[in-house]
Amino acid sequence: MVCVKQVPDVAEIKIDEVKHTLIRSGVPSILNPFDEFAVEEAVRIRDVVGGNITVVTMGPMQAKEALYKCLAMGADRAILLSDAKFAGADTWATSKTLAMTIEKLGFDLVICGMKAVDGETCQVGPEIAEILGIPHVSYVKRVEMNADGKSLLAERSTEEGHQLINCSIPCLLTASKALNIPRVPTIINQMMAKKKPIEIFTAETIGAEKGQVGLPGSRTQVVKVFTPTLRSGGGKILNASDLQGSVGQLLELLKKEGSKQ
């Protein structure tokens, strides 16, 4: 089971300097880059141990495009959670919706990207695991299935190194960039993927009550949105013709800013 998200290509987002809003029109939607690592790893694991891969996403009908990419990469089944009732969900409501779906379908292993590049919370994976009552390993950079078939060995990135965690299955992993290099689907696979069905699930399909999902199910509320005062730069840029002088000035700055006192 792989959970994915369609996100705007954040690098393409621009700010309307006058209105202080995001210019989202013309910004392409893509499969969240971290989810590609999750799908790739799922395909590799399936190709060794068997089974099949279901990808799940929550979003509007356009999010089908992200699912087609997953199918082209090798996923077997794709589910789009799309219902007006799901709209406005925060991370809790999103995790709840995804967890209810995963529970309904049954699973051995759940893989998510470690974060989505638009929201950047790193929360949905661990929250799903907690709701499902299974352990999780986050920021995974290597996975090996153990010979007993009941556990796996996951290498988790930490601030300064890594941990090796032996974790029994079922469990949830969140994929970091170091996990693998995602395949680029061939044109033929892309065309075949488009012919595969995408199942649409609604709140009713997963048996969600009104207050559980979407905005009513959310715990956080956005009270205000604003654009940050962006770095204007406009700093002092020196030419290296006087290298000694430039470095001297740089040292002054370092003394001021870099000192711990």
Next chain:
Amino acid sequence: MSAESRGVWVVGEQKGTQLATVTLELLTVGRKIADDLSQELNVILIGPESSDNLRLLEEYGPDRIVLVTGGATEHYLTEIHSDSIASLVEKNRPSAILFPATYDGRDTAARLAARLQVGLAADCTEVRVDETGRFVQVRPAFGGNLMATIHQPTARPQLATLRPHIVKPAKPAKKTAPKVERVAAVPLSNRFQKVVMKSVREVADESGNLDEAEVVIGVGRGLGGKEKLNMVNHLARLMDAAVGGSRGVVDAGWLPHNQQIGLTGRVISPKLYMALGVSGAVQHLVGVRTAKEIVAINIDPDAPIFKVATFGIVGDMFKVVPLLISELESKSTAAANVQATV
């Protein structure tokens, strides 16, 4: 239930017995929030106890210090950390809990939020009590293009992770001796009987801690090769800096993946970011946007990095860096001589 929820909690972080500085930053922020809400400030520290840490925590003004020890707490494991905090929450019902936005802090906070069925504002750059007396959180989204002010209307406690370096640690003037409480960690087997974590091993890589470091040196493709990192690491040691890099550098295998700074890597907020041979693509810049100062050294005068830099040198990094190293070294020798004379 929310009416009785009282108390602001800070969850600290330690590696082995080394207290992370971000803990003191959180205490500084937490003290202000607690005072504004007229509530108590508690700090929770999970892991082996150290008297140095305890003394340090006491100086930053918490009303109560809770030390969670025993079990398998010498290493980080999400399930143990989140369950241990959950058990304290159920007993004491705080109104807010602050975590560091570090690898482990984000991980624990998410699992705990789901356990308690409450909200969590991630990677906040500011938290405060607003003019109506509500605790609100401000966080960036969409690669830092947008800021959102978040409030959690009913669910308590309100959870938030805070980025390191958003405040300078400050000791409060008024000090009262905090109560110290010791509790045993909730063992793994309590909830995960079917599923057991068997082994944990921590191995330190040589590159420094990007989140905690006050100074970060970032290298770009301008570096030219992995062997050139020796020079950069040398400079980093002199400046007490951590080393990260652009996507290009990581993809070329010159630095490990967890040292990538930017959209598909890490987002950092050091006091000073020094970009060496980094051109400054948008994808990279979103990772350093909240750095206080950006220093750029690049041979290309048109490199976009200069547009966001507070100080820049248009020049060859292979000339600038060695000069910088020799200046810093002669200075530290001079300092050592002075000390020797004293």
